[in-house]
Each structure stands twice: as C-alpha cells, then as structure tokens.
Amino acid sequence: MSLMVLGTVALDNVKTPHGEKRNMLGGSAAHFSMSARLFTQVHLVAVVGKDFPREHLDLLRQRGVNLTSLKEADGATFRWDGEYKKDDLNSAITLETQLGVLQEYAPEIGNDQRHIPNIFLANYDPDLQIKLLDLVKKPKLIGLDSMNLWINIKKPSLLRLMKLVDLFVANDGEARALTEERNLIKAAKALRKLGPELIVIKKGEHGVLFYSDEFMFSFPAYPVEEVVDPTGAGDTFAGGLMGYLTKAGKLNAKTLKQAAIYATTLASFNVEGFGMTKTAHLTLPQVHQRMKKLMKCITPPSLELVAA
C-alpha cells in the first residue's frame, strides 16, 4: 500500500538558542514525507517555486519519495522565518511568512495516483485539503492535521472537512482552540463529535493522547535532553503514524499503539537537529534502537496489588 500527502514544501529560516539556519528544506508535507518514507512509498502533493534548490529535490527523491505531483510553478517558494526562545522551546514565533507560489496553487495529481488508499492532509488551507479529497477515489484512510491559523480564519471549511476524515491530529493548543475545552479528555471527546473516529492530541514534550469510542491511550514522549529545533516535529510524528499504519494495512488499537510508538520515536529525532538534519539520515535499525529505550522508560510494571 502507498500513501499520499498534501501540504507545504518550504524554505525555512530558523533561529533557536542552538543557532540559526537558513534555506532549510521544510514544510508540513516535506517533514511528513521524510518520516513516512521509512515505512512505505510516499506520494508528495505540493508546489515549489523556480528558486527551489535542486539538492532538496534530490534528497527527497533519494529517500524514495514520489515527486510526480510536486509542481514547480513560476514564482518563489513558500518561505517561513521562525524563532524559538530559550524559555519555551515548544512555541514557534513566526517572524515572517512569504506565501509565494502557494497563493495560486491548487492540488493536482496523476491519474494513477487517484487510487492511493491512504491520504494525509498535512497542515494547509482546508479548502485545498477538501479539493484533494475531490480528486481521489474511495480512499481507505484519511488523516488530517491543521493549525490555529485555519481554526481562526477558515473554521467553517475546517469543520466541513472534519466530517470527511477518519483521523484527526492536533496539538494541545489547537485541540483547545477548536473545542473551547481546557481539559484534553473533554477536548478529545468534543473533536470526536465533529466527525473523525480517531483523535490524536500531541502534547509536545508531554507525549500523546489517542481517543476513540472504543479506547483511549496515552504515552509520554521520548525524554530528549537537547531540543535543537522542534520545527516539523508534529509532521514527523504524523508521518510515522500514517507511514506505519499504511505498512500495517490494518487500523485497530494494536496497530495504532505501535504506530504511536514509532511516531513518538521519530519526532524525538526530529527535534534533536535543525530541520531534517537527523530525520533525513535515519534508518529503521536506528529507530528501533531508540524505540527499545523508549519502551524501557514508559512501560509500567506488571501489577502486584497490595492485599486489602
């Protein structure tokens, strides 16, 4: 089985307490692809400008990402300038956004891509996310990510879209903003009512919460000591999640837990380097090594109950 992702491919300038890097390969669909490619072939649907560096394209292609529907349009590539401050490495401060070719873009895919069963709508304009769904035939699993910008300016489109998807991924702030519930269990329940059968709330350094009508589970994050650049951690998480689920070919509590562990592990690598420094060179054996460490850290004991 294969996997399609719609989202942004960007040039990122990022400043963190660990330094500053310019013109890095970034964007929601790029980070997603770099993670999901470990499990399955990923078809990337996005647009870049004529200025997009050849080496970024080469990197994605070398990692097995299908770029048939990565359009190269006249104009400048989408750019994001962001900063993270020492006292809150979880929160990006956007310094500047240049939409460039994003302004004129509508997703297009090849005829042979219409039957790709698993789709992920990475963070993007919900109207364009809906447009991609119009292009595909009977998908098996649709995942969706969004962000506060769209919750604020395109809530009706986002709500319409939520009725069409199976799995919704949000960070804690987005979940709260969309539902107006402070408590994350309540927020998850409220999100479930908006449509998606499976709700995934990412809590950054505090881990992740999965909620459905049948089960709920919660895992801590991998204990990362040096967060260098968290940009793309959520997309990397989603890539691991959807990538593993595509490979597994089944969606149940067991495969979702496995997928959560893979996703958590991949996200931990992402934050340890600028951009894709770490994730671009990852191999599954390296991921598995860290997964075993993570399991050691988060597996509760087999209960021995005290006599009453």
Added chain:
Amino acid sequence: MSLMVLGTVALDNVKTPHGEKRNMLGGSAAHFSMSARLFTQVHLVAVVGKDFPREHLDLLRQRGVNLTSLKEADGATFRWDGEYKKDDLNSAITLETQLGVLQEYAPEIGNDQRHIPNIFLANYDPDLQIKLLDLVKKPKLIGLDSMNLWINIKKPSLLRLMKLVDLFVANDGEARALTEERNLIKAAKALRKLGPELIVIKKGEHGVLFYSDEFMFSFPAYPVEEVVDPTGAGDTFAGGLMGYLTKAGKLNAKTLKQAAIYATTLASFNVEGFGMTKTAHLTLPQVHQRMKKLMKCITPPSLELVAA
C-alpha cells in the same frame, strides 16, 4: 514497617469553577496521611490550634493515622485560602495565608517514634524539616517535598536538607525554579547532583518522571475529565508513593514503578473532589479497580518491528 510524616495540618477554604468549600481538612501532612494510610500506619507530626474541629481529628484517627505527635497548641490553626481559575486548574492562587500556631511550632516526637524507619518531610519550612531529622535515629528512607516559597526565601537551608534525603519530590515548576533548567531531564539531573539519589518530578495532568543514576521512567497521569479541586494532589501522590514503598520494604526500580502507579491513581481520586471528599473514603479495592483502567490506558504494545 511504619512511616512518619512532618508537615502542615490546615483548614482550607477553596474556590474552584465547581464551587467553594470552607474549613476543610487540609495541609500537606494531612493529605499525605490520608493517602499513605491505605498501605501502612502513618505517624503524623504537626500542630493545630484549639479551634481545630474535632471531626477532622476523628476522621484521621478512624483512618488509622497515629496522632500522638499532632500537637494542639494555643492559638489558631494554620489556614489557607486559595482559588483555581477555569483556564488553569493546575495553578493555585493563594488568596490568604494565616500561619497561626505554625509560627511558634517546632516538631516533637515520642521516644517510641524515634526508630520509625521511613520519614517523609512534606512541604514545610526546611529548617523545621531538618529539626525533625535531628530527632530520629538511623532512618532507612527519607523523602522530601518543598515548594517555591522555600526555594525563594530559604534556599540555603533547603540545599543543606537535600544532602540528607534519599528521595526528592518536586513539581515541574519547582524543579525548574531550583535548578534554572527548563528541560525536565536536565532539571532532574541537576537535582540529583544536589544530593537525593531519587528524583521524582510531578507534571500534574501530564504525569510523572522518575530519575536516578540507574534508571529513568515516565508515566502519564490517569485521564481525569472533571478536575474539581487539585489541592493536595501532590501530597496525595507522595503519600501513595511512600506508603507503598514502606509496605513493600524494598527500594528498587520495580517497587518504585509500582509505587508510581499507586501514587498516580491516588492523586487522580484526590482531584475529583473538594479537599479529601474522595480520598477519605477510598478503599484499596477501589484503587485497584482504577489502577487496572490506568494500566490499560498507559501500557505500550509489545513491539512488532517493521523489517528494514
């Protein structure tokens, strides 16, 4: 084996989005005792005033708490007035504190209490915490809790005390304030260097992190939907932790993990009611029932690794 706790016994007035309650039994040592009594006999070392309601004493006594060293002094019982706002139920806002009999108190214990092996120094003035240690003979296990007030105004005493204890419990804010490290793994390592072999960082709704030279583990909290009053959750957690460890009689990774699961479960009951509404009536079978639910929610899958 038995357990001794030094701390406050208070009359609490608490206002939360769920209502307002006055003259509740509160204080660090009282919450601790109400939790630890499920596992072992707890000797409470504290002071109250002549105004302290008989029914609060009766409740503690009926729950098996040893009150030999609960001194009744001339004057008013320590009072705490606090509020929690809807948008951040994790953070108490202190409206008023009346020290009353706390101002003149120094801990005293009976001769037969000097050999109690396990000691917990619940949140209190570090100089008085040190005084209690002067009264006991060769304790086996000493646990310590503190708070930002003492970090700010009595840091030298607190640092001296930390060299004398085995286990240090702090919430995330306290851990950061004491170490000036934002990252909690780094904060845990810095706390370890201050003396205690075992560091426990409580992250409220996000769970708990245990750190020692030999191991590190992290568990999420029980998913509580209605937080009614979080006052005493940390003390309830510590009571479950020390209570179980006292009952187990051994301190190793396995007993600590078990203790963490008990402590997490007990804290979840605490926050579901005002004061001790929930914890005062708890039985071990009820705790075990919820522990099984917690385990279902936080146990990761047995790994099935994808072929590279």
